[in-house]
């Protein structure tokens with residue numbers, strides 16, 4: 001048995017979904033204050049338990065809304081589970097919503113420090129990595145321009161460059177292999193492959209079974225917030241593929 005780096009035990013995540021159609025914010029606030037909003041509790045994840053060992057590359061597969069991104073957010077610590085526990089042992093670099101903490105009024109330069117701080121990097125570390133981040137993003141000319149003047153691809157490039165500037169022990173990828181234009185996509189895939197050459201533990205969400213098989217040795221199949229199966233990637237992907245095939249014929 002290897003060293004366990006992630007341990008999820010009976011994890012449950014409950015969201016409250018508004019049952020009523022509210023057309024605008026004013027109406028929402030009035031209904032909220034009058035306590036007229038009806039909320040329906042909804043479990044996006046329920047009784048999820050699994051362990052990931054150091055060096056494992058785990059793919060998360062499942063249909064839209066199965067709970068894959070929610071599980072990654074819980075493991076990254078972006079959200080806390082409603083019930084159960086998640087223990088993580090190692091430095092995590094989540095490539096979830098790239099540049100989620102960006103401020104549009106700040107320049108690219110300022111956002112590198114802002115976003116880097118949100119990812120837990122000290123200022124001295126960011127100063128030492130600054131040139132590398134800017135060079136990889138290819139945004140030298142725009143680095144002193146406010147982010148509101150960037151295209152969405154440019155923002156994603158900056159977010160990707162910041163998040164991959166560290167050498168993480170646990171890498172979390174949520175379909176970010178397709179960042180930016182074709183040229184940057186190729187470059188970002190190479191960067192991820194280089195990160196994976198180290199002894200990194202990977203959690204990877206994708207709708208591409210080919211990509212999952214390519215990158216991972218294990219897989220979790222999630223369905224309506226529950227683990228259907230967890231094991232060797234080929235076995236899990238075959239079961240999932242067969243199930244999809246049965247559903248569509």
Ligand SMILES: Nc1ncnc2c1ncn2[C@@H]1O[C@H](COP(=O)(O)OP(=O)(O)OP(=O)(O)O)[C@@H](O)[C@H]1O
Pocket residue numbers: 015016017044062063064065066067068069070071
């Ligand atoms: N912040 C939230 N508030 C309310 N419901 C949410 C929230 N985040 C996710 N959900 C719900 O939780 C369920 C799981 O969503 P999640 O994004 O984890 O699915 P997913 O498997 O990643 O889907 P996809 O393949 O479409 O990306 C969905 O029904 C979604 O509507």
